[in-house]
Amino acid sequence: MEDVVIAGAGPNGLMLACELALTGVRPLVLERLPEPTGENRANGLVGQVVRLLDRRGLHERLAGPLGPPAPTFVFGAMLLDLTLAERNSLNVLGVPQRRVEAMLNERAAELGVEIRRGHELTGLTQDADAVSLDVTGPGGAYRLDARYLVGADGGRSVTRKLAGIGFPGATEDRTLSCTANATVPAEFADPESGGLRVPGHGVIPPFFHYRTEAGLFVYAPFPAGPLISTTEWADDEEPADEPPMTLDDQRASVRRVLGFDLPLGAPGGDGPHLLRRLRGRNTRLADRFREGRVLLVGDAAHVHSAIGGPGLNLGLQDAAGLGWKLAATVRGWAPAGLLDTYESERRSVAERVVMHTQAQSALISPGRDVTALRELFGELLRLPGTVQHITDLMSGADVRYEPGTDHPLDGRWAPDLVLDDGTRLAELTATARPLLLDFTGSLGDELRGWTDRVDLVPGHAPGDATALLVRPDGYVAWATSSAEPDGTDRKALRAALERWFGHPLDA
CATH class of the missing domain: 3.30.70.2450 (Alpha-Beta Plaits)
Known part of the structure; x- marks a missing residue:
């Protein structure tokens, strides 16, 4: 029995395969097309996904070191002057999708992922323990059993249809x-x-x-x-x-x-x-991202206008958000309900992408009334607060998953820290391991029981936070700004470790 089968070898399916393989789970990827098409459905990457690739060591393969955020961008065919924002979080990487896909295909091969091209999913049944798949390949029809199936097979997803998941819109x-x-x-x-x-x-x-x-x-x-x-x-x-x-x-x-x-x-x-x-x-959004042991990522779960280039930003981060949770489930240490948080976290992000692409589509429509709306909106885009809000919306920097504490970093994308020895956070996250960044030097004992799942990183870095627990997908699971974490801080840290990474080994 396979642990995980992924239907679709596009960027989202390949990214998920790499994320799983980094954890030691070996997925099997099925792709109905015999060869990559070379078609360019996107001409670049926009937003947090650029930093995500940097944190897996993949940005270097595409374009060298991570560069600064873009000075300008476009929203609804209107210029967005990002120099007005106090915090510019919008990175742009002008690399065509076919190159991204080729790079991810190469990385998946390095990690030992098996990709069966010319193999098409045609049917499925599932029970409480497994998914049984009907597949048609060059040698004819055959069956596969897997613990989980992930549909990364696009807007016309066969996986979604076979699982009976609606796609309203x-x-x-x-x-x-x-x-x-x-x-x-x-x-x-x-x-x-x-x-x-x-x-x-x-x-x-x-x-x-x-x-x-x-x-x-x-x-x-x-x-x-x-x-x-x-x-x-x-x-x-x-x-x-x-x-x-x-x-x-x-x-x-x-x-x-x-x-x-x-x-x-x-x-x-x-x-x-x-x-x-x-x-x-x-414009469509799946009515659920999971049906039993079948899950959806990328366009299989949501389609929308391409305006502003949010598609790969959304889909590749779906893959990163699902990968570690699915791996934890397969490997047996996932806390109860961890896999369910994939939908609760990523669906809300998809809803906001649908919202802002529809808003932009309205702003580019013809008509004098739209022209008047654009004139007013143009005035708003000269206000730093408005620019900051839209910059964060377009980049995904406004995403905050449900925090466990009131610390401002809890639930948000971890900042691009550089330790005092010059090590970048991106260098520490290439293996997709959870990290406890402890700049106080006093929290190592709290990690006992989780060292098989979470790595301790000592040192110092500029900023208000003195310690952060960083999930494999780059989001902060707990943080403190106390120079000497007290009992309340330590209790919250242990609660976050159990919430995201299961019970300790000595429990």
């Missing part, structure tokens, strides 16, 4: 989005900003969602080649026999949105090159 049919890799003549380039000079519009900044009354235009000069994207509002339904999109279709869409015939040329390089047309906008 709505599909908005008014939008037509076209995206293509294409070149633009050099005379349109603005050397100072890196954007485009377009007659009638001035300079359109790079990566900026530029709104007109006819739609939305984005010019993204990625190192691998420029990307042109448009969004329009159309009343006509999708034709039943609509032909594949062409570069002429992209040119026509740009003409309608900008009112200018921007000459687009064929992309350079070997590709693969993106040429995609999408109709409608789908």
